[in-house]
Amino acid sequence: MIDWGAIFSNAAVELISPTTAAYALAALGLAVHFGYTGLLNFGQAGFMALGAYGYAISILTFGFPVWGAVLVGIGASVVFALILGIPTLRLRADYLAIVTIAAAEIVRLLFTTNSFASVTGSANGLSGYKLGFAALNPIPEGTYGFGPFENNAYDWWLRIVAWSVVVLVALFIWQVMRSPWGRVIKGIREDEDAVRALGKNVYAYKMQSLILGGVFGTMAGMIFALPRAVVPSNYQTSLTFFIYAILLLGGAATILGPIIGSMIFWVLLSFFSGFIARAVEAGWLPFMTNVQAGQLRFILVGVAIMLIVIFRPQGIFGNKKELAFVH
């Protein structure tokens, strides 16, 4: 028989896992890019990779403290945003999409190539950079919590930091988007020529937005790296598309959307994964091998997201009124 309790319990773990927080943060960055400014950034995985590698390399190769490593990652993503933005932001929106998707792949391949293996670890990636972060943990040893939310001190420390960053970033975006700055940004999404005609330096605003969202992506990359090793194959284009799926699920120009969207995405993924694995074991799906079953969860998550997008196209937190005018 299937152990439903274990399936639901494993799914619930994902609700507050650091990975969920990392995806939420990356999706918040994309919300700034795509939802608010209308920038088609298809390279969020590249920003995340720069965060993860910037953090790990700073500590492992250069022996930086945690705050120094964080600054290196953020600095790298600012430079990356400038390199992407300077040639493309004057052009039509689709050029940015092409350039970002290619640039993110270039970043990943640079981290994969054997030429820099002594620093990047090549395809094996990097690990052993968590001591500095763990040393900052003020929580005494032991396990805390209940049921699926029972973790040791390090895991709680990681969760608290990750979700605090998510909350701070969400508040930051909420504040700037209701300011005159946010009004210019949303105006650019609607029609940048009109905004230009009103005396706003559209290019500078788009650059600020690209950097801001990219920095959030980078911070997401660091959080993503803390519960696991940094492996280049984690930062493929599919990562960007998962984050887009989360963003559209929650609502593109919303603050809560990316956060709740990430929770739903990960809980569903974990639920389907657990359900299918056990269903195969129990012989419910005799035509399937375990390997095939591993892929099926993505199909089911895809179907679930399709249903949400069909029946609630503005996303969970999006404004229905906005869609009334989009044909």
Next chain:
Amino acid sequence: MSTNTVPNGKPVKSTDLHIGAAEPGCKKRDPILVAEGVSRTFGGLKAVDVDHLEIPRGAITALIGPNGAGKTTLFNLLTGFDKPDTGSWTFEGKSLAGMPAYRVARMGQIRTFQLTKALSLLTVMDNMKLGAKGQIGENLFRALLPFLWRKQEEENEAKALDLLARFKLDEKKDDYAASLSGGQRKLLEMARALMSDPTLVMLDEPMAGVNPALTQSLLDHILNLKAEGMTVLFVEHDMQMVRHIADWVVVMAEGRVVAEGDPHEVMKNQAVIDAYLGQHHDEDLGADTEHVEAIKELLDDKL
């Protein structure tokens, strides 16, 4: 700012704007915009080739000409939305050549577009507030500190409400701009341009796609701009309207300025008749034949 100076009946025309004969490129007594040798080619086509053009201050100047005459291209060049191959131009004595569009706008030369650019998913009020100049909170770091910009924001809001009331859009202030009709969007675009207190307002086909009921109100608003001391330059196809409100008319054909003058005189100019020849050769330029023909064609299709 005078709130309601809607002219009754005949608008007051500004006269005696030029020096010497009213010919292409003639000098004006008080030009606000002076263009010299501006040209722009698209491939082999010379879209704009203007030797000399002066726009008189404090008057309403119409820029007319058949389709493809280069009116909109000239507009784009003068406002920094396009770069000319050659030429220079000054606005209030300051050179504008090579200046990006946003800086042209900041100098007080504000334009609207032929295809209305209302920011659809912003509210009418947000559209208006976006038009205000020198906003403290438009800096990312200051945006985080609302106490720095809240007062200015309230002032802008009051100003926007005042303008919206004049344009009869105040009841729509919390609606998305997308929910407005085509004519209302034109009004909103014009009202938004006024938020920055411009000195020169450039309207690209303000009447295109506006239903006749709104036309009169739009005309009054344009006349109001002049009454408030602004200079207006507009592109238009509707000759009735040009004759009604323009103080000065510049006629373009094939990229060149072919005639200039008082609206009543210029229609009799042989160069103007030649420019429109083929389309309106034997008809009164004032008659709105295009629309009549379009309606006839539509009726034929239906029957």
